[in-house]
Amino acid sequence: MSNTPPNLKRILFVDDSLEFLEMIERIMGNWSNGEWQIFLAQNSGKALVILQENNIDLVVIDVQMPVVDGIQFLALLNRKYPTLQKVTLSAYADEKARAACLSNGAELFLEKPRDSEGLEIIFGTLRELARHKPASGFRGVLRQVSLEDVIQMECLNRNSSILEIHAGKWRGQLFIKDGSIIHAHIGTRNGEAALNKLLSLRGGEFNLKPFVDPPGHTIDGSWEFLLMEAARVRDEMAQKPEEELDEPVDDTGLDVIPAPPTSITISPEDIPEPPAPKKEPSRPARIDEMVVCSAKGEVVYEWQCGNTNERISFLEFISQKSLQLGEGLNLGDFDRLEIIGGRSRIVAQVKMDRGIFLRTTKSQARSLE
Numbered sequence: 001m002s003n004t005p006p007n008l009k010r011i012l013f014v015d016d017s018l019e020f021l022e023m024i025e026r027i028m029g030n031w032s033n034g035e036w037q038i039f040l041a042q043n044s045g046k047a048l049v050i051l052q053e054n055n056i057d058l059v060v061i062d063v064q065m066p067v068v069d070g071i072q073f074l075a076l077l078n079r080k081y082p083t084l085q086k087v088t089l090s091a092y093a094d095e096k097a098r099a100a101c102l103s104n105g106a107e108l109f110l111e112k113p114r115d116s117e118g119l120e121i122i123f124g125t126l127r128e129l130a131r132h133k134p135a136s137g138f139r140g141v142l143r144q145v146s147l148e149d150v151i152q153m154e155c156l157n158r159n160s161s162i163l164e165i166h167a168g169k170w171r172g173q174l175f176i177k178d179g180s181i182i183h184a185h186i187g188t189r190n191g192e193a194a195l196n197k198l199l200s201l202r203g204g205e206f207n208l209k210p211f212v213d214p215p216g217h218t219i220d221g222s223w224e225f226l227l228m229e230a231a232r233v234r235d236e237m238a239q240k241p242e243e244e245l246d247e248p249v250d251d252t253g254l255d256v257i258p259a260p261p262t263s264i265t266i267s268p269e270d271i272p273e274p275p276a277p278k279k280e281p282s283r284p285a286r287i288d289e290m291v292v293c294s295a296k297g298e299v300v301y302e303w304q305c306g307n308t309n310e311r312i313s314f315l316e317f318i319s320q321k322s323l324q325l326g327e328g329l330n331l332g333d334f335d336r337l338e339i340i341g342g343r344s345r346i347v348a349q350v351k352m353d354r355g356i357f358l359r360t361t362k363s364q365a366r367s368l369e
Contacts, residue, residue, distance in 0.1 A: 009130040010054055012039040014047045014073070015062040015089075028123050035127070044068040044076070051077075056084065058130045062112075063090035063097055071100045078105030079295075085129060089122075147199055148227055150206060152354075155179045155223040156292065156300060160211035167204025174198060175214040181223050183214035191218035192226065199230040200237055224358060225287055228347060231336075288344075291315075291357045300354070315355035318348050 013024050021040040029038055039054065041047035043065065050056065059077065063070035070088055077086055088101040091112045098109045107129060113119040147165065151174070154161055158179035165172045165186070172186030172194060184194040219226065291311045292301040302308055322334035336349040349356040 007035060008037055009035060009057045010037045010039065011126065011130060012041065012047060012050055012054075012056045012059040014041045014044065014059065014065070014070075016042050016065045017062075018042060020062075027119065028126075031120075031123050032127070036130070044073040047073070051081065051084075058085045058087065058126065060087045060089060060126065061106075063088050063101065064092070071097070071104060074101060074106055075104040087126065087129065147201075147206065148231075149351075150208075151176070151181070151223065151227065154208075155181070162209040162211055164207045164209060165198055165201065165204060166206070167201040170197075170201060170204070172198050173214075175211070177211060179223070181219050181226055183216060183218050185218075190216070192229075195219065195226060196230045196233045199227070200234045222287060224290060224292075224356070225360070228358065286361050288359045288361055289357075290359075291355075293355045295353050295355075297355075305357075311357040312355070315348055315350055315357055319350040319355065322350060 011028075013021055015021050015024075021042065025038050025040060029036065032038075039050050039056065041050055044067075047059070051059070061070045061074055061077075065073070068076075070090070074086060074088060077084060082105070086106050087108045087110060088106045089110050089112045090097055090101075101109045108125065110122060110125065111118075113122050147163075150163060154163070154176050156179070160177045163174040163176065165174070170186060172184065174181065174195065175183040181195065184191065184198060186194045186197050189197055287303070289305045289311075290301070290303045291299065291305050291308055293299055293312050293315065297312050297316065299308055299312070305311060318337055322337075334350065336347055339346040339348075343362040345360050345362070347356070347358045347360075349358075
């Protein structure tokens, strides 16, 4: 039978200063009255070994460390141990470091104690945090998240929800039912036109609300194709002059249709030539295969893919090359790779948390004869 006390908390301190670690072990060990088992590590490598061999309840990380600093190590721990409670200590408590630590999963960002009183405050704070058992599930802060990311998370989890979007004067809603986008509206737009407009907004706020049935079912098709089509429309709109992008908007966020003049005089010379007959619009592309994988290469979603491992290997290759291109050519963040040949199209998208491989075939238009 184990002699370990049931309420014992295992606390890991990571700091490159051995003198500071020994002081922490001596003083906080005495103050804890046997409630803590303290582990010490002078670098991230030793800390990872301790984490693998012990069930640590709380890790306290120094921000200013050589080779792998505290923020980098914190980001690694946040991916590898998302439920582990993490606190950062810094001798230079600037706002930039604070924001970086909190956005990478730290529960608290604390200034290193400069005297015994400050050390006692730190101990009391850590003791209360260690006593608190985290609730099940995920916690965190989303900063500058895109609407595409939110929609993909909802659809991949087959959730039902309403996504409310606020951006300046624009107000819109997106309805997701069992992982499928079924309706969208913004201003006077509905359906796919509204979805494309929502995804073209450059910034704003969103709120997820419980699902209720929309006034109509205006959108069909897979969410993957809808997001890709919205991205294509957004790219095309980006090439237009700014004054052509949007029709006038009033204070309610609704599209304003300009009122006609009170009187119009038309001479025969003003009558334009009749427009040429419109061509039949092309039919939407057919999705031939699709793979969605996690950052670790694990299959999240697969449809009609003959060789999943080949597709994931291709995404890993694209991920490596995109990093090299971004660093070497200073082109910014990589978005996606598109390969178009004949009637087929391949899109490979690589993000921090996922990879998507999609192959489509453009359907031939029906003959009018």
